[in-house]
Amino acid sequence: MAEAVILKSLTLKNPFIASSGTCGYADVDFIPLDKFGAVVTKTITIKPRAGNKPPRLVETPAGLLNSIGLQNMGLKAFKTFLAKFEKPTTLIVSVGGESPEEFATILRELSTYDLIDAFELNLSCPNVKTGGEVVGKDYAAVSNILEASLNSSKKPLLVKLSPFTEQLEEVLDHWESKVEAFVLFNTFPAMDIDTQSGKPILGAISGGLSGPAIYPIVLNSVYKYSKAHTLVASGGIVSANIAKKFLLAGAKALEVGTGNLWNPLFIETLIKEV
Numbered sequence: 001m002a003e004a005v006i007l008k009s010l011t012l013k014n015p016f017i018a019s020s021g022t023c024g025y026a027d028v029d030f031i032p033l034d035k036f037g038a039v040v041t042k043t044i045t046i047k048p049r050a051g052n053k054p055p056r057l058v059e060t061p062a063g064l065l066n067s068i069g070l071q072n073m074g075l076k077a078f079k080t081f082l083a084k085f086e087k088p089t090t091l092i093v094s095v096g097g098e099s100p101e102e103f104a105t106i107l108r109e110l111s112t113y114d115l116i117d118a119f120e121l122n123l124s125c126p127n128v129k130t131g132g133e134v135v136g137k138d139y140a141a142v143s144n145i146l147e148a149s150l151n152s153s154k155k156p157l158l159v160k161l162s163p164f165t166e167q168l169e170e171v172l173d174h175w176e177s178k179v180e181a182f183v184l185f186n187t188f189p190a191m192d193i194d195t196q197s198g199k200p201i202l203g204a205i206s207g208g209l210s211g212p213a214i215y216p217i218v219l220n221s222v223y224k225y226s227k228a229h230t231l232v233a234s235g236g237i238v239s240a241n242i243a244k245k246f247l248l249a250g251a252k253a254l255e256v257g258t259g260n261l262w263n264p265l266f267i268e269t270l271i272k273e274v
């Protein structure tokens with residue numbers, strides 16, 4: 001039976017967290033979300049977004065390629081949704097934006113909701129102004145968002161980084177004492193091509209790779225940085241054995257995304273076997 005974990009101020013009844021984008025707004029009924037230590041909502045942006053053009057999901061030999069984009073109902077509708085929502089477990093709301101001000105606005109408006117336990121900043125959001133680079137591209141970009149976010153949020157902040165964050169070590173070292181935890185990592189930029197048509201399969205051409213293909217890369221970073229940092233591992237946890245590797249590498253908690261999509265009852269295996 002998996003035991004409770006404490007990140008810094010946040011206690012989870014077990015180390016397993018359902019990842020953003022794989023369990024709706026923490027409201028899907030085909031996954032037993034109440035069994036998780038916490039659940040992260042789909043990333044919320046100020047305005048509603050329709051997401052990318054289809055096809056948006058492709059299976060590859062060792063992982064799932066997605067280009068859902070930031071499809072979500074937007075801040076206003078999410079507040080209406082929250083008014084009647086009964087959370088299944090500890091609730092973490094994923095927040096996205098294209099500028100520090102957008103992050104700050106969402107955090108300010110949602111900080112008044114008692115049922116939200118923490119926020120997760122999605123620093124892999126594409127920034128249209130810089131040609132689609134992730135908003136948390138490097139130390140300066142991450143720092144600008146974190147300064148604005150820490151001034152605006154009344155709840156603990158988890159910071160979910162892109163795997164290609166430049167000056168990652170500086171980011172971790174400088175902000176460790178001010179955030180609840182870092183989440184390593186979001187999906188890895190990737191694509192696939194249909195050999196019949198000769199064209200990219202995804203409507204958006206590129207997407208993000210998740211699933212077992214990425215776990216050894218994520219494990220490498222978690223092992224390297226876990227001695228000095230509070231880390232939540234995210235990437236390729238699709239078996240109890242892989243989950244154990246991340247705990248051995250020093251992760252305090254584990255996010256599970258593709259594992260839930262492949263097997264909606266995966267959490268039961270994790271609780272029993274890890």
Ligand SMILES: Cc1cc2nc3c(=O)[nH]c(=O)nc-3n(C[C@H](O)[C@H](O)[C@H](O)COP(=O)(O)O)c2cc1C
Nearest residue numbers: 019020021043066122186210211235236256257258
């Ligand atoms: C269909 C799908 C949608 C996702 N949407 C989001 C999202 O809105 N925000 C976010 O931060 N991550 C999103 N992710 C990334 C996951 O939260 C997770 O970090 C990533 O898939 C790696 O973990 P995994 O290998 O366990 O799936 C999405 C992943 C998938 C597969």
